[in-house]
Every structure is written in structure tokens, then in C-alpha cells.
């Protein structure tokens with residue numbers, strides 16, 4: 439039965455009705471998606487919109503999704519934690535997570551009664567896969583009585599073994615909230631070194647890296663600056679320290695997007711995954727984006743075709759064992775308490 443559903447996907451026609459229904463999205467994406475490509479995307483967007491209503495589903499798109507997904511079919515857009523939190527507040531029965539596996543797990547942890555789907559189970563993450571729950575337990579034995587702070591880019595079982603989670607925007611605040619001289623900070627080596635540069639708390643790190651951000655170099659950034667002297671450089675803290683040293687602003691994906699909206703720089707370079715610039719450019723047409731391009735192969739496994747198939751077949755469902763889910767959720771909630779306590 440499911441095979442038949444996928445055959446029908448191949449045959450979606452670009453009709454006049456589809457063109458008319460999707461015209462407002464095309465208008466918004468002019469300059470971001472070549473118009474000649476639109477007949478390839480529009481039939482899927484149109485059909486996905488219909489199925490979303492039938493299934494009472496919401497589509498969540500991470501900032502690194504391609505513009506036809508991010509602006510074409512997503513109901514909620516942003517970083518992984520804000521997506522999971524907003525989705526939990528909706529009345530939807532089904533969440534389709536357009537991002538990678540740990541993000542879908544986070545959505546399931548915060549919405550245990552909803553069906554959470556990921557369109558491609560192979561969408562993993564080098565950072566999340568660098569560490570397991572057993573590794574965390576071994577670190578606890580090696581550094582007894584040292585709290586464990588875990589970046590949200592981790593699997594549910596790693597979160598479950600942690601004291602508290604953090605994001606790239608609140609990492610320093612979370613570390614300092616513990617009131618300790620030393621913490622274990624997992625798993626991103628470069629985010630840990632950035633946090634260490636911003637606090638007096640001793641940081642014990644781990645050798646996890648994002649395969650996208652670790653590839654940027656300081657010389658690359660200097661090259662952009664030589665070409666465009668008024669260039670504003672925004673960098674994600676998963677980049678190597680020498681890259682961050684060249685940046686005008688260091689922050690999360692949401693922080694970078696907000697920076698562009700608030701400051702409207704004439705020229706900007708976002709040192710992060712490729713699609714981020716395309717998505718922010720669509721909403722800030724007055725800013726010219728220099729687009730250093732390192733693609734996340736895991737994020738790019740999510741396509742319109744796979745989203746449609748996911749809604750048709752209700753696959754692939756994400757499940758998190760109840761006991762792990764409860765403990766992982768506690769670590770996330772402790773982080774949210776820190777934000778509330780500071781009014782942040």
C-alpha cells in the first residue's frame with residue numbers, strides 16, 4: 439500500500455490551481471529560489487498543506503532547512519529547542535520534525551502524547567553521535583561531584599544522564615547558575631572553549647564537534663573582510679576559536695537571525711550552515727548576504743518529497759523510552775528554570 443503512495447508522489451502535476459495557490463510563497467522567495475525551479479516544489483507544497491489539515495499536523499523546520507521547506511511548508515521555524523517548546527503548546531496531533539534525529543527526540547520528550555515523525559531516519563548529527571549515556575556515566579565516575587551540563591544537541595539518553603541542559607545562547611548563564619568552581623560541559627569542544635572564555639568556572643569538555651562548523655577557517659573570514667571592508671561577520675559558537683576571534687558577533691542561529699533584523703547591516707556573512715543565509719535573506723531583502731557554504735548532509739536528507747511521504751505513511755515515528763524521557767525532560771526543565779529565574 440505504502441509503495442503506491444510513493445508512486446503517486448512522483449506524478450504530482452504543476453497545474454494552474456497549484457500555481458495560483460502557491461503564488462504568495464513564490465513571491466516571498468523571489469531572489470532566494472530560482473523561479474524556474476518553482477514547478478518542482480509547488481505541487482509538493484500544495485499537497486503537503488492539504489495533508490497537514492487532514493492529519494491535524496504541524497511542520498517544524500530548523501533554521502538549516504532549505505527555503506522551500508522553511509518558508510514553503512513550515513508552521514514553526516527556529517532552533518531545535520524553541521521548535522520543540524512551541525510545538526508542545528499547539529493543539530496538533532502530529533508533529534513533523536524537519537531537522538535531525540535528536541531534534542525529533544526533543545520534540546517527543548516535550549510532547550509525549552503527540553505523534554512525532556521525522557521524514558528520514560538517517561538524519562543524524564556528528565555532534566550528537568560523539569557521545570552516549572554510558573560516556574556521561576564514565577565521566578561522572580572520573581570527576582565525582584561535578585555537575586554535568588549538556589548542550590541540547592544530544593540524544594535523549596545523554597540528556598537523561600545530565601544535571602541540566604543548555605543551548606548555545608544560554609550556555610554561559612546555565613554554567614554560572616550552578617554556583618560551582620568546575621563543571622563537565624558536553625559534548626561540543628568548541629562551544630565548551632567559548633564558554634570557558636566567558637566565565638571563571640573551570641570547564642571539563644569532550645571531543646565532540648559539528649562537522650559543518652569545524653570546517654570554517656579564520657583565513658576564510660579574513661578573505662571575506664578584505665573583499666568587503668564593511669562586512670559584519672556573525673559566527674556560531676560551534677566554530678573553532680580562531681574563527682570566533684574574527685567575528686563581530688557570536689551567537690546561536692536565532693541570535694544571528696535577530697541580529698540581522700535588528701541591525702540591518704548592508705553586508706553580512708553568517709558563519710554557519712548554508713541554508714541559514716537563504717532563509718534570513720528572504721526576510722531581510724535590504725541586506726546583502728555573503729554566503730560561505732558548508733552544507734549539513736544530515737539536514738539535507740529532509741526534502742519536500744520525504745515530508746509528503748512521511749505525512750502519507752505516518753512514518754518514521756519517534757519513540758523515547760518513558761524513564762529516559764522523564765529524566766531528559768527534567769534536565770531541559772532545569773535549564774528553563776534558569777531562564778525564568780533571571781527573567782531571560
Ligand code: SF4
Nearest residue numbers: 563564648649650734
Ligand atoms: S549542523 Fe552540525 S550540529 Fe547541526 S545537525 Fe548538522 S552536524 Fe549536527
